[in-house]
Amino acid sequence: MSTRLNDARILMYSHDSFGLGHLRRCRTIAHALVEDYRGLNVLIISGATIAGAFDYRARVDFVKIPSVIKLRNGEYTSLDQHIDLQETLKMRRSIIYHTAESFQPDIFIVDKEPMGLRGEVEETLTYLKAKGTKLVIGLRDVMDSPQLLEAEWKRNDILKKIERYYDHVWVYGPPDFHDPLIGLDVPPKVRDKMDFVGFLQRSKTQSESTSHRTEGDYILVTTGGGGDGSELIDDVINAYKADPELTHKALIVLGPYMPGEQRLRFMQNTSDIPYIEIIEFDNRMEDIVAGAKAVVSMGGYNTVCEILSFDKPALIVPRIVPREEQLIRASRASELGLFDMLLPEDAEDPKKMAQALKDLLNRAPPSANGRNLKLDGLENLSKRIAEWLQPDDTVKAVSPSA
Template sequence: MTRRLKDARILMYSHDTFGLGHLRRCRTIAHSLVEDFRGLNVLIISGSPIAGAFDYRARVDFVKIPSVIKLRNGEYTSMEQHIDLHQTLKMRQSIIRHTAESFQPDIFIVDKEPMGLRGEVEDTLAYLKARGTTLVLGLRDVMDAPHLLDAEWKRHDVMGKIARYYDKVWVYGPPDFYDPLIGLDVPPVVRARMNFVGFLQRRVSEEHESGHRPKGNYILVTTGGGGDGAALIHDVVHAYKEDPELTHKALIVLGPYMPAAQRQKLVRKASKIPHVEVIEFDNRMEELIAGSIAVVAMGGYNTYCEILSFDKPALVVPRVNPREEQLIRARRASKLGLVQMLSPEVSRQPKVLAEVLKALPDRAPPSQTSQALRLEGLPHISQIVGDLLETRDNMRLAVV
């Protein structure tokens, strides 16, 4: 039931240096919250170069900060080549702080990067902490391999800063799926603030429909943003080429960040195969996944939530470097029977992949293979936010 609030404000930060995952997760949470609470306004700070390509509900808006791209080697560079990275980061930090000062949020939710890109959020965290804003860190179900995350965070004393600034730590997954801080030395004060809210359920829009949804049955092939997805798309196209008995219609979504040369090469190859259709991007992926008979993906967080939400048989071929997040998630989900997993090495074998693709639509959906199908994140977040804002209102009344 929708609850009414009086001029409540939530600010969200999404650094968005690679892919679409952070912005899409923030947008999902924001849309759910404004649907549950009248009088609530949500503002998303995003570095995504295509933040404006998505639809936003009333009372949800975004502020665009200069884009920074994460390269495959893990380094960063400015989107605008004539501006150096240091200058870009200074502009981003200034815009983030100014936005917080102008918007004056009741709650500030930071997605995944506790101090932001290269520490750009720390100044804003200190400012908001001093004025009494509730500070929330939102973590994916899986962050990275423990040894990699531990080394990265120790270099910058991230755990100590989480303890210093954050009031709450939300984990966007259930506790029995995976602990994103496993293997790290987590202070008791941080562990006490952690709340495993659950996976974030997705649903199709009742107002809009994707113009790319094919007629009839189809397998959806998606690599999210597409920046590192060319290899999987190539494997799927090669499997169709090598096995004429593979006749399931396939809709391949390349992703907006796939390099132009790779995109053009794959479009040319796919155009020669009658059962394969290729598109570059669709801002309503939920509709495409909901309409499919099966999904082939790399297994990023959002796609995984959509596979569970729409109960689709799925094949996951995870990225294995520079981060191991997708590999860890895929292994865990495969062990629970929720998805089928192939390593990138096996995926490169066209005959093997073709056999898997032919059988994929007949694979039992996640709901029939595991009891670990809980998508409670959005209602749990709404409950927490409602309690926080109700406490805020009661404190204001007490002062009056």
Template sequence: MSRFEDARILMYSHDTFGLGHLRRCRTIAHALVEEHRGLSVLIISGSTIAGAFDYRTRVDFIKIPSVIKLRSGEYTSMESHIDLQETLKMRQSIIRHTAESFQPDIFIVDKEPMGLRGEVEETLTYLKTRGTTLVLGLRDVMDAPHLLEAEWQRNDVLRKIGQFYDRIWVYGPPEFYDPLQGLDVPASMRAKMDFVGFLQRSVTPDPSRESRKAGDYILVTTGGGGDGADLIHDVVHAYKHDPSLTHKALVVLGPYMPTDQRRKLLRKSAKIPYIEVIEFDNRMEELIAGATSVVSMGGYNTYCEILSFDKPALIVPRVNPREEQLIRARRASELGLVEMLEPEEARDPARMAAALKNLPKRPAPSQSKQSLRLEGLPHISRIVGDILDVKRGSHLSLVKL
């Protein structure tokens, strides 16, 4: 463990639809403060439920006004009476003023290089002038190459990444997937990329929390739940279709599932004795660790947890408006790490029931011949330590002069 007195890291997590960005940032922040004493991490988040999670000492968050991403891919303000542009102006101002007040040594931006609708570009410009190390963190899979290329070309993103960022971290191993494959990435930008590996998750015992009996349920989770109703409907229909399907299922709806869909699923599942439904749990790691197996849509965090706790998994990915989950699920299935059903296949109750009955008997990911490469957190901690060593060394040199 190293010690950096008053070292500061600022993280940006735009959070418009699910929980993935905030949970990833929080995981990284916790690993960094555990490894480096004296380091403080502040997360800027647009998540409506950022306060529902616990944070370790020296990790905190700043909440910016929430913007919701619709299933169509369009955005709208969380508060219907406030114009989207006004909300974006408030967010941009808070981000800039937070950076000015916090004065970070390192600024880590999650996934969106210029932020939502370019809201961090002004802050990147400011921090660049004062010598902050600027880091872009990318998921193992961003989107289908043609979709990502079109989006980035519209906003001149590749050029801006080269202009602003000092480092690019890919939260996955290179042999799994290259998030920028198919794009015309300059060699100078490739030289900044570091495939750090997947982010391993762990469970910290909480004596005040009543633990579920481990090993007696299939966990069904759709992350934030905003687009997860179809998968849960498919699971419920499979149980209705096949009376011999008697595995206990614990279903987590997610905090962003629309109210009408939530009510419908609660009503349907109440008729099936083998299904228990809860709306949200802020310690999903514990639920996954205790499950026999996992059914999910294959978002980044859940996939990391499946690998971390070595659980047999069935993935039914979202296929639009982004293809990220589809690409990740296909690649993981190719490698023998998970089983995958396309959404139209999962809608067949007989097929879904057969997959659910077989799931607890499926080999765990570690039984495949693939290296899981879960070294992301220690790798990031080492990189951060090196950056801070250089910064502190430069500071001492200036003091001596």
């Protein structure tokens, strides 16, 4: 740990309507910051249904708000079908506001959605800005295709609101990988606030309890939260059934949001394939990625950061609807020689998928591309926080202490 930050407080917001990406990103940042600064306290507001399934380090906690699910058509519904969506959103807004009012943060970091789900954090932003709180919006390296993002943001006047409310716009990727606002008419004042901090590197967990362990080398197949990953898992299983030469062990992690009937179908469908092992969920995916020989995924932000952090050969089969985020990220990574990419229509062909899996076992890791891609996002965020909270002091890192 390094310098004590005099009991400084950071509030984070993660809307979490589909998957685990937002919460996992917030949790990664929070853990890195409390490890660096002994006096720092971080509180995460999350809508993730399984927020409590994860371990949190000392001085990191979360407030659970009622869950809202994003359907595959892009619409939202309450997790509790007996409560109207508008009532759920009203409760969420109230909890967010009163949490901020009670916690009194020095810094408020919003993940991905500048005004929150259906504008639910705007009232809180107004309150905190008047209190002098430092306001930050954190964006993924890729948000969506320019045309889709522009249409969505224009409806809600998002760029002007970013200019009005936020002090800083963090981009969780390097500037030479991708600009999340490319193709949009971004006001100069918003551009001036943009800070490409780099990918958020991952490390193995420090948990005393063990993650799932599998014997020998394995290809990890992961779909993140699993809510929209059934097609990829079907493609992998069909490839194993079609090609008797495909005998390398595959560990498939279904994800906590995969529907029960799909879980059961996959379990039954692989009972006669000795090379496939299926588990439902593990809250320490970093350890499972670190132990894999190679990774097959859809190309979500967190999984890509893990693949790069542990330098694993990877095959990406991106989701292409309702957002093009994964397709854009996978295409750019493939262009840079970091990963292999297979489009969903090609992955549906068992022979093509089987060949891609066999090729993956001989693929060089991302570091072999010679681009010296840095993963220094957490280090850079830590420096920014120190500059804001101790502007007159020089923060010197020292060896970890009790």
